[in-house]
Amino acid sequence: MQSLYDHGPFAPCPAPFNLAAHVLRHAADMGDKPALILAGPDSAESWSFADLRARVLGIAAGLQARGLPPGARILLRLGNSVEFPLAYLGAIAAGMIPVPTSAQLTAREVTSICAGLAPDLIVAGAGVALPDPCPCPVLDEAGFHALADHAPAEFALGDPDRPAYIIYTSGTSGVARAVVHAHRAIWARQMMVAGWYDLRPGDRMFHAGAFNWTYTLGTGLMDPWAAGATAIIPAPGQASADLPRLMARHGATLFAAAPGVYRQMLAAGPLPAFPDLRHGLSAGEKMPPAIRAQWLAATGCAIHEAFGMSECSTFISGAPGHPAPEGSLGYPQPGRRLAILDDAGAPVPRGMPGVIAVHHSDPGLMLGYLDAEAETRARYTADGIWFLTGDQGAMADDGAIAYLGRGDDMMNAGGFRVSPLEVETALLTHPAIGEVAAVEVALKADATGIAAFYTAAAPLPEADLQAFAASRLARYKCPRLYRHVPALPRGANGKILRRALREAYEAPHDHA
Numbered sequence: 001m002q003s004l005y006d007h008g009p010f011a012p013c014p015a016p017f018n019l020a021a022h023v024l025r026h027a028a029d030m031g032d033k034p035a036l037i038l039a040g041p042d043s044a045e046s047w048s049f050a051d052l053r054a055r056v057l058g059i060a061a062g063l064q065a066r067g068l069p070p071g072a073r074i075l076l077r078l079g080n081s082v083e084f085p086l087a088y089l090g091a092i093a094a095g096m097i098p099v100p101t102s103a104q105l106t107a108r109e110v111t112s113i114c115a116g117l118a119p120d121l122i123v124a125g126a127g128v129a130l131p132d133p134c135p136c137p138v139l140d141e142a143g144f145h146a147l148a149d150h151a152p153a154e155f156a157l158g159d160p161d162r163p164a165y166i167i168y169t170s171g172t173s174g175v176a177r178a179v180v181h182a183h184r185a186i187w188a189r190q191m192m193v194a195g196w197y198d199l200r201p202g203d204r205m206f207h208a209g210a211f212n213w214t215y216t217l218g219t220g221l222m223d224p225w226a227a228g229a230t231a232i233i234p235a236p237g238q239a240s241a242d243l244p245r246l247m248a249r250h251g252a253t254l255f256a257a258a259p260g261v262y263r264q265m266l267a268a269g270p271l272p273a274f275p276d277l278r279h280g281l282s283a284g285e286k287m288p289p290a291i292r293a294q295w296l297a298a299t300g301c302a303i304h305e306a307f308g309m310s311e312c313s314t315f316i317s318g319a320p321g322h323p324a325p326e327g328s329l330g331y332p333q334p335g336r337r338l339a340i341l342d343d344a345g346a347p348v349p350r351g352m353p354g355v356i357a358v359h360h361s362d363p364g365l366m367l368g369y370l371d372a373e374a375e376t377r378a379r380y381t382a383d384g385i386w387f388l389t390g391d392q393g394a395m396a397d398d399g400a401i402a403y404l405g406r407g408d409d410m411m412n413a414g415g416f417r418v419s420p421l422e423v424e425t426a427l428l429t430h431p432a433i434g435e436v437a438a439v440e441v442a443l444k445a446d447a448t449g450i451a452a453f454y455t456a457a458a459p460l461p462e463a464d465l466q467a468f469a470a471s472r473l474a475r476y477k478c479p480r481l482y483r484h485v486p487a488l489p490r491g492a493n494g495k496i497l498r499r500a501l502r503e504a505y506e507a508p509h510d511h512a
Helices: 020-022 049-065 084-091 105-118 141-146 191-199 214-227 242-251 261-267 291-297 373-377 418-425 462-470 496-508
Strands: 004-006 034-039 042-049 073-076 097-100 121-124 163-169 176-181 204-207 228-235 256-257 279-282 303-309 313-317 337-341 351-359 387-394 402-408 412-413 417-419 436-444 447-454 480-482
Touching: 020 084, 020 214, 034 049, 042 049, 049 084, 049 141, 073 084, 073 105, 084 097, 084 141, 084 163, 105 176, 121 462, 191 214, 191 303, 191 313, 204 214, 204 242, 214 256, 228 242, 242 261, 256 261, 261 279, 261 291, 261 447, 291 303, 337 387, 337 402, 412 436, 412 447, 417 418, 418 436, 418 447, 418 462, 436 496, 462 480
Parallel strands: 034 228, 073 097, 073 121, 097 163, 204 228, 204 256, 256 279, 279 303, 447 480
Antiparallel strands: 004 337, 034 042, 163 176, 303 313, 337 351, 351 387, 387 402, 412 417, 436 447
């Protein structure tokens, strides 16, 4: 039996269509029902569905009043605040293209992004790094909120295949890649409702992430709103130890977080009772089995994981009605068409390793990399049928997929994929470093991080290296540790053997 999993084509996206209109499709009927609760330690800020819809459409009208045309690119340089989803939905409602970026990016990184993006407007929060020089007008938070004073616009409907938003992901070349997604991407996320969330209109989804993380934006906000459910986000500055109390106070029925947050919550002490909680959700990186078992023992609730990537969001997961078998990622979500392929692009037999691939017809698949047609084509099989994720897997007889690692050296840093070349390029500008290799290593039994192995005439002060990296890289891209080595291991073709560095570091010995 071949490693193919085909539920048949998913229901086609209707046309004309607008992503923001789909997200807010229930808002008119929900009225004063809370759409968003910003949970603080002593109080909570609440936004109703009616408030949310009015604010989004006012912002859309304000953007149009500035003379920005359909398809204008709006770079979002915002912190962990409600302005982030408002700007995102407002731009899409107006037929423009928001470009969310991490607030942790440095001015150097944002300047590099702008060179290829050519934004028409930047919406900027206080203290968030901006490009230098700035290529377009900048709207501060006060000016942004003034947009909402306009009479509400109509949703800009159109072809569901037209660009809706752009997100950046770390590229294997060391340069951040701009991933262009269509309006239909939100339609495809309905496959996650049955295949991962079990999301219902009466749910109260508590997401532990910040507003300006794409995991929060999709799982924590867009998907609950599209279902008519309430989204709960912790107020900025809340530590992981504060989350259990907030979850219990606000009656969370679903909880979503990265594995590290679950670990920190369990380490903070006994958890309170969560009488309304049905299950937890996890994505971004692999959940350690020990953390999953501890959470189940402490709460009586299972954690269901999802696997995906920036180019297609999540497409493999476990769900309450279809849990992932032990040692697997789970099953292709209902409506997905996946395969495990060999080097020639043919499906391998069940149980054999190969590349996890997504069918080109998947409505959640990206339109492509911005202004990079050749790079986009290179991600597909020669016949254009399958998108190659670069992740290795094996499909069991029942369709469950086991993860066997990356086919390249991409690293995972707190849920963000990071290219080693991007880290190495930044560190090689240090005048005392000769060569450097960035590698994801196990820091302890259930956590990994980025390590930098470098050559130099003598070991360099780690604090100096940390400061140097922080001036050039977003915090999540900065190495957690630095190791001076006499030379970097290389293969016969001269390529750095990052795997050899990882294995040598992780060999049983004391790293103190």
